[in-house]
Amino acid sequence: MLEVALSDLSLFLGQFLRRPSEIRSLVPTGRAAAREMARHVRPEMEAVAEIGVGTGTITKAILARGLPPERLELYELNAAFCGRLRELFPGTHVHNLPAQEMVNVGRKDLDAVISCVPTLPLPDEIQSAILGAALKMMKPGAPFVQITYGPLPPLSDAVRARFGLSHQKSRRIWANFPPASIYVFRQLG
Numbered sequence: 001m002l003e004v005a006l007s008d009l010s011l012f013l014g015q016f017l018r019r020p021s022e023i024r025s026l027v028p029t030g031r032a033a034a035r036e037m038a039r040h041v042r043p044e045m046e047a048v049a050e051i052g053v054g055t056g057t058i059t060k061a062i063l064a065r066g067l068p069p070e071r072l073e074l075y076e077l078n079a080a081f082c083g084r085l086r087e088l089f090p091g092t093h094v095h096n097l098p099a100q101e102m103v104n105v106g107r108k109d110l111d112a113v114i115s116c117v118p119t120l121p122l123p124d125e126i127q128s129a130i131l132g133a134a135l136k137m138m139k140p141g142a143p144f145v146q147i148t149y150g151p152l153p154p155l156s157d158a159v160r161a162r163f164g165l166s167h168q169k170s171r172r173i174w175a176n177f178p179p180a181s182i183y184v185f186r187q188l189g
């Protein structure tokens with residue numbers, strides 16, 4: 001917790017108390033999990049999207065990989081978080097929109113999508129709307145990187161089958177609260 005600025009922590013907690021079903025976490029992602037997600041971004045990538053950005057813990061880790069901010073599209077539902085993201089990350093493209101509306105909004109031909117949208121509790125139709133929109137905007141075979149906290153994959157069996165997704169799972173990151181795993185989904189050829 002101490003690794004996050006106090007102002008961001010209080011903004012995060014305040015928004016969680018107002019919208020628990022959208023935010024679903026008391027505190028932002030920790031540094032170790034953020035790094036594990038950002039490791040799928042390379043500085044030469046042409047365009048990357050992050051969805052479910054919150055106060056930008058993972059954004060920091062993505063930019064620390066050397067990706068120029070102009071190549072980063074940020075999609076976040078919460079207007080208060082978007083205001084903070086615009087202050088913190090000049091040059092990035094902040095969209096105050098649900099991720100499922102990203103089609104034809106920001107850059108296409110994304111090399112990666114990094115997601116903290118809490119997908120696991122969402123019904124299959126919403127999981128499908130998010131995945132469908134992301135896949136339309138991604139290059140073929142690009143990674144969809146998703147954090148989760150439980151033992152199950154963060155996309156349902158039906159959604160993975162519908163989109164023909166394979167996945168790889170990271171080691172468990174115990175240093176996060178709550179402990180997290182990172183899944184990398186790709187659409188099979």
Ligand SMILES: C[S@@+](CC[C@H](N)C(=O)[O-])C[C@H]1O[C@@H](n2cnc3c(N)ncnc32)[C@H](O)[C@@H]1O
Nearest residue numbers: 023025028029052053054076077078098099116
């Ligand atoms: C668990 S928080 C993670 C925030 C931040 N990425 C972090 O790691 O600390 C989930 C975030 O996803 C956002 N969110 C939820 N549903 C969304 C959607 N459909 N599209 C975009 N953002 C969404 C919430 O507003 C919240 O900021």
